[in-house]
Amino acid sequence: xxxxxxxxxxxxxxxxxPTLDPxxxxxxxxxxxxxxxxEGIPRLLDLWDRVGVKVTxxxxxxxxxRHPALAKEIVDRGHEPAGHGQTxxxxxxxxxxxxxxxxxxxxxxxxxxxxxxxxxxxAFWLRGTPHTLSILQELGFIYHIDDISRDEPFTVAVNxxxxxxxxxxxxxxxxxxxxxxxTIGASYLQDLKDDFDVLYAEATARxxxxxxxxxxxxxxxxxxxxxxxxxxxxxxxxxxxxxxxxDEIAKWALSAGDVPHET
Numbered sequence: 001x002x003x004x005x006x007x008x009x010x011x012x013x014x015x016x017x018p019t020l021d022p023x024x025x026x027x028x029x030x031x032x033x034x035x036x037x038x039e040g041i042p043r044l045l046d047l048w049d050r051v052g053v054k055v056t057x058x059x060x061x062x063x064x065x066r067h068p069a070l071a072k073e074i075v076d077r078g079h080e081p082a083g084h085g086q087t088x089x090x091x092x093x094x095x096x097x098x099x100x101x102x103x104x105x106x107x108x109x110x111x112x113x114x115x116x117x118x119x120x121x122x123a124f125w126l127r128g129t130p131h132t133l134s135i136l137q138e139l140g141f142i143y144h145i146d147d148i149s150r151d152e153p154f155t156v157a158v159n160x161x162x163x164x165x166x167x168x169x170x171x172x173x174x175x176x177x178x179x180x181x182x183t184i185g186a187s188y189l190q191d192l193k194d195d196f197d198v199l200y201a202e203a204t205a206r207x208x209x210x211x212x213x214x215x216x217x218x219x220x221x222x223x224x225x226x227x228x229x230x231x232x233x234x235x236x237x238x239x240x241x242x243x244x245x246x247d248e249i250a251k252w253a254l255s256a257g258d259v260p261h262e263t
Contacts, residue, residue, distance in 0.1 A: 001041065001044055001048075001055050001056070001057045001058075001074075001079070001214050001216070002057070002058050002084065002122075002175075002213065002214065002215040002216060003036075003037075003041065003057050003058065003059040003060065003063055003064070003070075003071065003074070003084070003216060004033075004036065004060050004063055004084065004088075004215065004216060004217075005033040005034065005035070005036030005037045005040070005041075005063060005067075005216045005217055006033065006034075006036075006037055006060075006062065006063040006066040006067055007060035007061070007062035007063040007066075007087060007088055008029075008030075008033050008088060009088060010025060010026075010030070011023075011024070011025065011026060012026075013026065013029055013030075013033065013088075015028075015029035015032050015033075016032065017029050017032070032217055033217055035216075035217050035220070035221075036215070036216030036217030036220060037063070037067050037070055037216060039220055039221075040215075040216040040217050040218075040219070040220020040221070041070060041074070041216045041220060042070075042220075043220050043221075043222070043225050044214060044216070044219065044220050044225065045073070045074065045077055045079075047225050047228065047229055048077070048079070049077065050229065051229060051232045051233065051236070053232060053243040054078045054079055054080070054243070054244075054245050055079050055080070055245065056079065056080040056082050056120065056245050056246040056247065057074050057079050057080065057081055057082065058082045058083065058084035058120075058121075058122040058145075059071060059074075059081050059082065059083070059084055059106075059110055059118075060084045060085055060086070060087065060088065060106075061083075061084075061085065061086035061087070061105055061106035061108075061109035061110065062086060062087050062088075062109070064109045064110055064113050064114075065109050065113070068112070068113035071110065071113040071114050072113055072114050072115070074114070075114040075115070075116050079245070080116075080120070080245040080246060080247050080248075081110050081114050081116050081118050082118050082119070082120035082121065082122065082246065082247070083103060083106045083107065083110065083118040083120065083121040083122070083141070084106070084121070084122045084124075085102060085103075085106060085123065085124055086102045086103070086105040086106040086109065087102070088124065089102070089124070090124045090125070090127060091123045091124055091127060091128050091129060091132060092123075092124075092127040092128065092129055094129065096129075096131045096135065099129060099131060099132060099135050100135050100138075100139070103121070103135060103136065103139055103141075104139060106118070107139065107140075117140065118141070119140065119141050119142045119143065119247055119250070120141065120142070120143045120144065120145065120166070120246050120247055120250060121136050121141050121143070121144045121145070121146075122144070122145050122146060122168065123144070123146050126145075126146040126147075126148070126168060127146075128144075128146055132144070132146075133156070133158045133163055134158055134159055136163075137158045137159060137161065137163055142163070142164055142247075142250050142251070142254065143163065143164035143165065143166050143246065143247070143249075143250035143253075144163070144164075144165060144166075145165070145166050145167065145168040145211075145246065146168060147165045147167055147168070148167055148168055148169065148170055149167070150165075150167050150260065151167065151199060151202075151208055151209055151210070152167070152206070152207045152208060152209050152259070152260070153165065153166050153167070153207075153209060153249050153250070153252070153253040153259060154253065154259050154260035154261065154262065155253055155254065155259060155260070155261045155262070156261070156262045156263070157261070157262070157263045162254055162261065164249075164250035164251075164253045164254050165253075166209075166211075166246045166249045166250050166253070167209065167211060168211055168213070169210075169211040169212065169213055171191070171195065172191075172192060172195060172210070172211060172212045172213060173213040174213060174214055174215055174218045174219045174224070175213070175215050175218055178218055178224075185223055185224055185226075185227045186227075188227065189227045189230060189231055192212065192231045193231065193234060195210060196210055196231075196234070196235055196238075200238055200241070203240070207259075209249070212228070212231075214228065
């Protein structure tokens with residue numbers, strides 16, 4: 001559950017509206033983002049409670065600073081706060097010094113609001129730098145999600161030590177799928193079920209994991225919450241399925257002796 005609303009730039013932020021000259025304030029786009037913290041996250045939090053699932057919330061530090069009570073509520077209801085940068089500035093443009101300062105600011109913002117220090121990280125559009133993992137490890141992070149090369153958790157060597165990867169998703173990511181107005185909820189639901197069915201069948205012979213990404217202002221609308229609930233209840237009916245926070249998966253991967261390891 002991405003917590004981003006409130007951190008978007010005042011001009012030029014991606015939205016469903018036609019592109020506007022950046023010299024003008026995009027007022028309706030800002031209200032679209034406001035929906036994420038006013039309606040989207042509260043509705044998603046109620047969904048997670050109904051289905052008994054705890055999730056990871058990647059939080060942009062500036063959004064947390066603007067809505068600290070909501071960030072605290074997320075954690076108080078049992079969910080994991082994870083890093084997603086301090087602002088919407090892309091990490092790939094940053095110097096190592098800027099990266100470190102931004103991640104430290106994000107840690108401070110999240111810890112101040114929630115009382116919990118983040119241990120997981122998601123870069124802007126998954127695009128970190130060659131220095132990102134080293135900086136994250138030095139700051140006490142234990143995993144990142146910016147690798148979509150596997151359908152299972154694994155570890156990579158960072159400064160000679162294992163660092164967990166809990167793979168993210170593009171195919172099951174609402175911000176990718178619903179960018180097209182031709183994508184309707186029913187077809188997305190069927191894709192989720194089909195994806196799950198194949199992974200579940202493969203799990204008889206190898207470890208499998210499925211990730212589903214929900215953004216506050218996109219998946220927090222009524223119809224999509226209904227769709228996500230239907231999918232979760234469908235998956236919960238299958239024997240041996242577990243829903244886990246990403247920090248739980250990362251800690252397991254770092255302690256297990258049989259996960260893939262890349263150097």
